[in-house]
Amino acid sequence: MQESRAYFLNTMATDRIVGIDLGTTNSLVAFMQGDTPVVIPGDDGLNLLPSVVALDSNNHPVVGNAARSALIETPERAVYSIKRLMGRGTEDIQEELKLFPFRLADDMLAGEVLRIRLGDKTFTPPEISAFILRQLKRSAERFFGGPVTKAVITVPAYFNDAQRQATKDAGRIAGLEVLRLVNEPTAASLAYGLDQKQNGIVAVYDLGGGTFDISILKLHDGIFEVIATNGDTHLGGDDIDNLLITIALDDIRGDMNLDLRRNAEAVQAIRKAVIEAKILLSSESSIKLDIELPGGQRYRREITREQYETLIQPVIDRTVGPCKQAMKDAGLKPEQIDEVVLVGGSTRIPKVRALVKELFHREPHTGLNPDEVVALGAAVQANILAGGSEATENMLLLDVTPLSLGIEVAGGVTDKIILRNSTIPASATQHYTTQIDGQTNVAIHVLQGERELATDCRSLARFDLKGIPPMAAGIPRVEVKFLIDANGILHVSAREQRSGKEAEIQVQPSYGLTDEQVEGMILDSFDNAEEDFRKRQLIEARSETETILAALEKGKKSPAWGALTTDEKKQIARLEKSLAAVNAEQDYQAIRKAIDALNQGTMRLAELMMDTAVSTALKGKNMDDTDLGEGPTAPHPMAKAEFE
Amino acid sequence: MTTKPILTEIGAKPLPQETHSCWSCGDMRAAHFCHSCGKVQPPVPVDYFSFFGLPPRLNVDVAALEKDFYVLSRKLHPDLNAGTGSNEQEWSLEQSSMLNDAYRTLKDPIKRTQYLLHLEGVELEEQSKNATEQARATGELKKQIVPPDLLEEVFELNMHLEELRMNKKIGDDDPALFEEIGKAKLSLEAKHEALLHELRTYWASWDGLIDSGATEERVAVRNKMVDILNRRNYIRNLLRDVNEAVERS
Numbered sequence: 064m065q066e067s068r069a070y071f072l073n074t075m076a077t078d079r080i081v082g083i084d085l086g087t088t089n090s091l092v093a094f095m096q097g098d099t100p101v102v103i104p105g106d107d108g109l110n111l112l113p114s115v116v117a118l119d120s121n122n123h124p125v126v127g128n129a130a131r132s133a134l135i136e137t138p139e140r141a142v143y144s145i146k147r148l149m150g151r152g153t154e155d156i157q158e159e160l161k162l163f164p165f166r167l168a169d170d171m172l173a174g175e176v177l178r179i180r181l182g183d184k185t186f187t188p189p190e191i192s193a194f195i196l197r198q199l200k201r202s203a204e205r206f207f208g209g210p211v212t213k214a215v216i217t218v219p220a221y222f223n224d225a226q227r228q229a230t231k232d233a234g235r236i237a238g239l240e241v242l243r244l245v246n247e248p249t250a251a252s253l254a255y256g257l258d259q260k261q262n263g264i265v266a267v268y269d270l271g272g273g274t275f276d277i278s279i280l281k282l283h284d285g286i287f288e289v290i291a292t293n294g295d296t297h298l299g300g301d302d303i304d305n306l307l308i309t310i311a312l313d314d315i316r317g318d319m320n321l322d323l324r325r326n327a328e329a330v331q332a333i334r335k336a337v338i339e340a341k342i343l344l345s346s347e348s349s350i351k352l353d354i355e356l357p358g359g360q361r362y363r364r365e366i367t368r369e370q371y372e373t374l375i376q377p378v379i380d381r382t383v384g385p386c387k388q389a390m391k392d393a394g395l396k397p398e399q400i401d402e403v404v405l406v407g408g409s410t411r412i413p414k415v416r417a418l419v420k421e422l423f424h425r426e427p428h429t430g431l432n433p434d435e436v437v438a439l440g441a442a443v444q445a446n447i448l449a450g451g452s453e454a455t456e457n458m459l460l461l462d463v464t465p466l467s468l469g470i471e472v473a474g475g476v477t478d479k480i481i482l483r484n485s486t487i488p489a490s491a492t493q494h495y496t497t498q499i500d501g502q503t504n505v506a507i508h509v510l511q512g513e514r515e516l517a518t519d520c521r522s523l524a525r526f527d528l529k530g531i532p533p534m535a536a537g538i539p540r541v542e543v544k545f546l547i548d549a550n551g552i553l554h555v556s557a558r559e560q561r562s563g564k565e566a567e568i569q570v571q572p573s574y575g576l577t578d579e580q581v582e583g584m585i586l587d588s589f590d591n592a593e594e595d596f597r598k599r600q601l602i603e604a605r606s607e608t609e610t611i612l613a614a615l616e617k618g619k620k621s622p623a624w625g626a627l628t629t630d631e632k633k634q635i636a637r638l639e640k641s642l643a644a645v646n647a648e649q650d651y652q653a654i655r656k657a658i659d660a661l662n663q664g665t666m667r668l669a670e671l672m673m674d675t676a677v678s679t680a681l682k683g684k685n686m687d688d689t690d691l692g693e694g695p696t697a698p699h700p701m702a703k704a705e706f707e
Numbered sequence: 708m709t710t711k712p713i714l715t716e717i718g719a720k721p722l723p724q725e726t727h728s729c730w731s732c733g734d735m736r737a738a739h740f741c742h743s744c745g746k747v748q749p750p751v752p753v754d755y756f757s758f759f760g761l762p763p764r765l766n767v768d769v770a771a772l773e774k775d776f777y778v779l780s781r782k783l784h785p786d787l788n789a790g791t792g793s794n795e796q797e798w799s800l801e802q803s804s805m806l807n808d809a810y811r812t813l814k815d816p817i818k819r820t821q822y823l824l825h826l827e828g829v830e831l832e833e834q835s836k837n838a839t840e841q842a843r844a845t846g847e848l849k850k851q852i853v854p855p856d857l858l859e860e861v862f863e864l865n866m867h868l869e870e871l872r873m874n875k876k877i878g879d880d881d882p883a884l885f886e887e888i889g890k891a892k893l894s895l896e897a898k899h900e901a902l903l904h905e906l907r908t909y910w911a912s913w914d915g916l917i918d919s920g921a922t923e924e925r926v927a928v929r930n931k932m933v934d935i936l937n938r939r940n941y942i943r944n945l946l947r948d949v950n951e952a953v954e955r956s
Contacts (some may be wrong), residue, residue, distance in 0.1 A: 243786070286781075459780060461780060485811060486810070486811065488785065488800055488803050488804035488807060489807050546804055548800060550784070550799070685915040
């Protein structure tokens with residue numbers, strides 16, 4: 064164990080940039096190891112971290128599988144699919160609120176940034192996403208045995224500016240410098256391209272838990288050029304789940320006269336069951352639901368694959384429009400596309416694969432794990448940015464902006480200044496002047512979307528150009544430059560040309576946090592970090608206590624025990640009692656000391672046990688060779704000391 | 708367009724590449740990056756043709772342009788200049804946005820022609836800002852002059868569309884009407900396509916005249932191209948209106 068950790072510390076470059084897939088349903092962190100991207104598992108040994116956050120009884124955040132249990136047991140203290148709320152405002156999440164158990168803060172004001180309730184605390188969506196990111200950060204730090212502060216994070220290609228900014232904010236709150244946001248289908252294509260090394264036109268069909276993206280790329284000697292992209296940010300596996308939940312609830316209401324729609328625990332239990340059923344229906348021709356309801360009754364129902372497919376057809380059909388539009392924008396027919404790559408857990412559904420085959424006139428490429436491919440691609444991009452390995456030295460991503468950028472002009476119409484599918488970075492310059500004598504401000508309303516009317520597009524931000532030198536109306540010439548950077552985020556700068564003065568720009572993001580707000584949130588998490596760290600040490604120390612005490616119990620039953628002297632046995636008994644005593648308290652350093660003492664005291668017992676064949680049976684799970692650093696776990700107490 | 712063109716006179720040759728020393732290694736500076744040490748240089752406002760080191764000709768080898776685009780992308784893209792100082796990061800952001808804007812404009816035949824005309828100081832009807840502002844202020848459709856050879860066709864089409872709207876009001880459905888409109892659409896689409904071909908025939912004339920300095924002839928060719936583009940834009944807008952009307956019915 065110790066040897067493998069040392070290996071990693073020596074071979075790691077000083078710049079450890081990780082790739083993160085912050086998904087609606089699951090999140091992952093990955094890293095380029097030599098020429099291959101690999102996923103870094105969590106402390107439970109699993110690659111996927113469920114994007115579920117809950118508050119424990121001490122109001123500390125719990126993330127992942129532990130939080131999933133909380134969803135059913137204490138649903139008002141837990142939240143899932145938070146990605147659906149990132150970068151959005153109260154007005155446009157009304158549909159979401161009907162379909163998902165998000166609880167808004169009671170004191171929400173109009174136009175305020177969204178806050179949702181967990182227990183009696185409230186958090187913004189970026190803060191909740193930051194808990195998930197922090198968990199991934201910790202897994203990576205455990206893997207490397209050192210700090211991780213830089214990351215590449217993926218976003219749906221169809222995410223707008225506000226949603227991207229919210230993701231960046233989440234990274235910052237979690238203590239990560241987000242070097243690049245990468246579009247998920249593009250990241251997947253990187254993983255694919257690295258794997259296949261072929262030139263050609265590739266379509267990436269990405270149906271995740273909450274979002275759908277279709278991107279068409281040209282792969283050419285290491286250049287990954289996106290030609291067109293389209294999608295739907297409210298479409299994914301969640302929608303299938305909701306259909307099944309609705310059926311179950313209706314059934315229960317009809318057959319059993321029980322209206323469980325407001326019973327949060329019941330709904331979550333049903334949700335868990337239908338998700339399991341959905342997964343099984345990808346390989347079975349029928350499944351049986353069997354759910355225990357409050358009151359002890361059981362809801363039983365058989366669902367055949369035909370019924371399931373009929374039910375979900377409308378959801379899947381919603382992916383057709385964006386695919387056709389993307390091909391149209393790219394000026395390509397299906398025959399001209401060489402490969403279709405599937406991304407996202409929902410693409411395991413046979414009906415989805417059949418639809419893809421019909422749309423693109425070919426069997427999709429299924430060689431990559433649809434759950435992990437995005438994270439792996441993010442790791443590749445991280446490597447490109449770090450100037451990393453030989454494998455990526457010829458690779459370059461040329462992505463596009465998915466939505467047209469426009470300015471609201473007289474008549475409530477949108478004037479498009481940067482068209483969708485323009486390669487980024489991209490820019491446009493507009494000139495403005497004043498209407499009134501002496502006017503020193505000009506207001507600009509920036510929008511994203513394809514529609515004609517400003518009200519049908521998405522408001523990005525309002526900019527106030529201030530500090531224009533007072534002149535007669537129509538004389539000032541303010542040049543405003545709009546620049547979409549490589550992350551797909553907008554930057555605005557302005558200059559009054561006659562005076563050459565830089566105009567001051569005040570940004571009111573329509574749905575986001577200001578810099579000050581984000582700063583405030585970062586500080587908050589640092590305040591807790593000390594405490595969180597201590598708590599974590601305590602938990603780990605206690606878990607080691609349990610391990611060593613259990614091993615000692617086994618040791619007492621082994622033949623080796625009989626070979627010990629009475630004094631030795633007394634000594635061990637004393638140390639064992641000491642340990643049990645400090646373990647109940649809060650001082651993790653005292654616990655560690657007691658563990659070490661007991662280790663020492665049982666060394667001869669361990670040697671004796673080694674001599675007998677029984678010792679191998681005592682090797683616990685921790686000793687399994689997982690070829691990763693284990694982090695600060697103690698070696699098995701009953702084994703011979705291996706380290707210095 | 709995004710940058711002020713340096714070419715202001717008709718037929719002026721592009722400025723020779725400025726040579727300064729590379730801020731990093733002292734070697735001669737190329738337009739965008741140092742040929743010697745590879746470092747990104749501060750962006751200089753040039754027109755799109757000069758950006759690619761091309762003369763302002765309408766016939767462009769698009770394959771070669773694409774190759775250049777990839778080569779320049781590898782040098783200028785922020786991703787590949789990520790570990791550098793903040794000045795270079797800013798420069799590479801600006802350079803690559805200019806590169807992308809220039810490539811996008813030059814690789815498309817219509818955009819390229821429009822851009823060149825813009826450099827010549829010519830504005831197409833559709834792009835006339837005054838007309839646009841006025842139309843928006845009054846809420847009326849912008850008045851575009853109907854190309855004379857299309858008058859009859861446009862008149863008939865407008866009648867059909869009016870009939871379509873009436874039918875919708877009274878809930879009537881007339882398949883023959885749809886067929887008529889469909890035919891008119893095909894005819895217009897064919898004309899739209901044909902105009903692009905016509906435009907290309909003038910490119911050779913234009914390119915030939917740049918160096919010869921024959922102002923009158925050049926202006927004549929230029930006006931012809933403007934006329935073709937105006938007609939093409941008119942048809943495109945008309946087709947859009949037809950599609951919208953049909954969809955709504």
